[in-house]
Amino acid sequence: MASARDTTVRIRSVGTALPGPAIDNAALGRRMRMAAQWEQWVEAFIGTETRHLSIDLETAKPLFSLADLCETAGRSALAGADLVPEDVDLIVMATASPDMLMPTTANVVADRLHINGVPTYQLQSGCTGAFQALSLAHQLLTTGTYRNALVLGGDVSAKFYDFDVDFAALPPDQLVHYVLFGDGAGAVVLDAEPDPGSAVIRQIFSRLTGLGRGPGQTLDWFGPGDRNADRPPAIEDYKAIEDRVPTMSVEILDELLDDTGWHRDEVDFLLPPQLSGRMTGKIVNLLTLPGAHEVSCVRETGNNGNATPFFQLERVLGQMAPGQRALGISVESSKWIKAGFAVETI
Missing domain, CATH: 3.40.47.10 (Thiolase/Chalcone synthase)
Structure with missing residues (x-):
């Protein structure tokens, strides 16, 4: 052990x-x-x-x-x-x-x-x-x-x-x-038993940043007392998401690069947030990683919530050669959480 x-x-x-x-x-x-x-x-x-x-x-x-x-x-x-x-x-x-x-x-x-x-x-x-x-x-x-x-x-x-x-x-x-x-x-x-050629996690974090901010997404639960309530089960504040997610994505990228010591030209793959096809394209352009290959699935699968990073990892791990690096970025709009990971093959 x-x-x-x-x-x-x-x-x-x-x-x-x-x-x-x-x-x-x-x-x-x-x-x-x-x-x-x-x-x-x-x-x-x-x-x-x-x-x-x-x-x-x-x-x-x-x-x-x-x-x-x-x-x-x-x-x-x-x-x-x-x-x-x-x-x-x-x-x-x-x-x-x-x-x-x-x-x-x-x-x-x-x-x-x-x-x-x-x-x-x-x-x-x-x-x-x-x-x-x-x-x-x-x-x-x-x-x-x-x-x-x-x-x-x-x-x-x-x-x-x-x-x-x-x-x-x-x-x-x-x-x-x-x-x-x-x-x-x-x-x-x-x-915890890495082998040559395996992908290892170099950095991973998640951080709540929603103090004083209203939620960008709401999913409700209904019990016997309120199952006929007028409020909708799901709401998206898409304008707030469009405004905040790109900026937060840039902040996550900068933090990952600082934590790992990697330079922008040393990142081979980018796993960007997968809210929608349009938003993903906008975010990728803002992140300015010219040598990184985008790994996205949202146009084909939709936003799969908590499944999405696994679809991205499945795609990228099949492409990564020894020594290559990948960064994953995610933003949760329900109460504005930043998250990211850095993966490298050894």
């Missing part, structure tokens, strides 16, 4: 899961009974082309739960790491949309994977939740107490959709929720 002083944490494997076929803007627009110019509006202002939903689009009946998706992603990650359930020492999961309040989705997934007798943690968070889960697992592994960790992240946004509403009458802060998001899950196995 490694000591806390000499522990280097590596990403041993990645697994992901998407529900159902890709749904393009035309199909979504027809289901929402939107006018023909819907597609042009989505492309011009959002920039997302397809997404995967955990419901049947025509009937709105659920087809996949978050536990279903996380189980699939977790199995894939364990297989990629050549681990059996008895090998797992720790589970950390992040989501903004658990299947229920109790039992936690993390424990349901652990049961399905036949993992028992280990610490399990579920973090309630939005887009930066995956970074928070990775950070917590990273810190626990560096204590030398655990050999490995299964880290999960995912969201099922379709549970908040109501296809009986008059979409043409919805205000933008509610309508945009139907366009931005897709459902999915991801998983990684981290361990």
Whole structure:
């Protein structure tokens, strides 16, 4: 077992899961009974082309739960790491949309994977939740107490959709929720036994910066006493997000470069925030890393919330050669959290 002083944490494997076929803007627009110019509006202002939903689009009946998706992603990650359930020492999961309040989705997934007798943690968070889960697992592994960790992240946004509403009458802060998001899950196995050619985490952080700021995103819960309340289940303050996320992304990048000592021309891959296709392009231009290859998935998968960084990691780890470096950046608008990581192959 490694000591806390000499522990280097590596990403041993990645697994992901998407529900159902890709749904393009035309199909979504027809289901929402939107006018023909819907597609042009989505492309011009959002920039997302397809997404995967955990419901049947025509009937709105659920087809996949978050536990279903996380189980699939977790199995894939364990297989990629050549681990059996008895090998797992720790589970950390992040989501903004658990299947229920109790039992936690993390424990349901652990049961399905036949993992028992280990610490399990579920973090309630939005887009930066995956970074928070990775950070917590990273810190626990560096204590030398655990050999490995299964880290999960995912969201099922379709549970908040109501296809009986008059979409043409919805205000933008509610309508945009139907366009931005897709459902999915991801998983990684981290361990403290790096091998030559493996990807190691050089830096990772997550920090709340929302003091005195109103939320940019709200997801509500309804109980028996207020399930018929007039307030909407999901709201996006897209203008505030457009204004703040790019600036916060630059601040995260600067902090990662300062912490690692890397120069801008030494970064080979950039994993930018994946709010929407349009926003991602704007942010990448602001970050000014001319030699870095952008690793994005949002145009094809939509914003998958806590699953998104795992889709990006899955793409980039297959491309990284020894000695190459990647930076990941995420901003959570619900209460303005900054998060980032630095990964390097050795």
